[in-house]
Amino acid sequence: MGGSSRILIIGATGYIGRHVAKASLALGHPTFLLVRDSTASSKPEKAQLLDSFKASGANILNGSLEDHASLVEAVKKVDVVISTVGGEQIANQFNIVRAIKEVGTVKRFLPSEFGNDVDNSHAVEPAKSVFELKAKVRRAIEAEGIPYTYVSSNCFAGYFLPSLAQPGLTAPPRDKVVILGDGNAKAVYVNEEDIGTFTIKALDDPRTLNKTLYLRLAANTLSFNEVVRLWEKKIDKTLEKVYVPEEQVLTLISETPFPGNIGIAIGHSIFVKGDQTNFEIGPDGVEASQLYPDVKYTTVDDYLSKFV
């Protein structure tokens, strides 16, 4: 009873791409991964990951976003294209739009999003430009009339929860916690495996066609103060809380050089401005756990239990 849509994943060895690829294989889709020649040969850790994907039935295609012919050949093989590229490759997604337009048979494109909803943002620079670039990719997709789903998966749980967003920590703090703003803005923490599963569930669902899929899971939509309180309950201890007012956050952003300033500016958007939840989901959006109530996802509470 595997999925029948053929899937191309671009960026499958990356941070979130590996979870999307795993979910695609686990849910039985014929899965194609566009991978640079150099990825396997120069990075042992990625080579190992690709081997495990191959063992699970993935088809590895050599190519890249800069090699148009390779991209077109890959796109021709599939029904759905998912991009999970990051960093400077975000801008190269216009090449995917061109290739999909040229091939003409793709039924759905999911560009690399997997964070805040970029059309509902109060981010300041340098995060503002990062989000605006993703919005430009959305506009290019829409201008070409390519069927799409945008996955707004909000905070990666595996990145924010193990440290409670405290730089340099690998386990939640047991003495002191620094909180951007007043800690009351709500954010959404989603386990990376669950992001993979919801993404694959949505990619050929007519209910997500030309819509944004919001992963705003109720049990994981919490203010920073609430996350801290959950943790305090688990360790049965009250932490010292240092609140950083918005003006100080803005100063910190301008006094931190690249690339540290991007991380703080994203933190400002999420934790001070509440950009993951400060808007209503409109007619162009759907919420993942409402569409797929059977998917059992990891809650923030479960997640934090690992560190007690």
Next chain:
Amino acid sequence: MGGSSRILIIGATGYIGRHVAKASLALGHPTFLLVRDSTASSKPEKAQLLDSFKASGANILNGSLEDHASLVEAVKKVDVVISTVGGEQIANQFNIVRAIKEVGTVKRFLPSEFGNDVDNSHAVEPAKSVFELKAKVRRAIEAEGIPYTYVSSNCFAGYFLPSLAQPGLTAPPRDKVVILGDGNAKAVYVNEEDIGTFTIKALDDPRTLNKTLYLRLAANTLSFNEVVRLWEKKIDKTLEKVYVPEEQVLTLISETPFPGNIGIAIGHSIFVKGDQTNFEIGPDGVEASQLYPDVKYTTVDDYLSKFV
């Protein structure tokens, strides 16, 4: 006896731009700053900084890299253009190249560099693309025949030394230090004020015309192990050292999401690959302290003393 070249600085309220602007004013140059309307109105901290520049004689011009007319008007007023923009604005520097070409009277352009020498890099993604973009700006400048100086100022001391590059620390550690690679690659730590001074000294110097100015100050060119040893001597204590082999650093990069992965990849280039010093300065380069032996600069040793 002030400098007579008229200087335009684009990015003067940013991390390094503020030091360049201060040096330009301190050394007596007629100084023009291109600033967005929104910078002063929306950011109190930047408004304050601009007020202090105005009080020192700076001329504030409203405009931005996206507003071509404002850029051309600003460029027309000066002899030298310095860009200190960061993040996504790096790509918008092609607009400066166009404006300088159009105006035709600029005697020197210093694009935003202020880090590793991007033509001598072994960086992996996502840092690789960041450096490549700066290299593309260099090639555009050269293709248009615009006179230039590239300032390769290496590590910002104020960013790396107060934490000894340990994420989340605001003072050097007194117990344990994590070291990328074997700690033997040499890097260069330069105080931000000194970067401003050397940049302004160089901008109309015929010896730096169409060359890269390297800030490879002898007293500040140290391996990470040497920096740690300096600190240990100051606090009279031996730290526990955790060395992270290159393969583990590469794994960490691919398992950290954007934007944290960029910082680690830059660290890999500096501390594992030794990209700040693993090449000879050729005929197209000059070293700052050799050209300006009278500039008294802050040494790493001085810098660390502040934290004892």
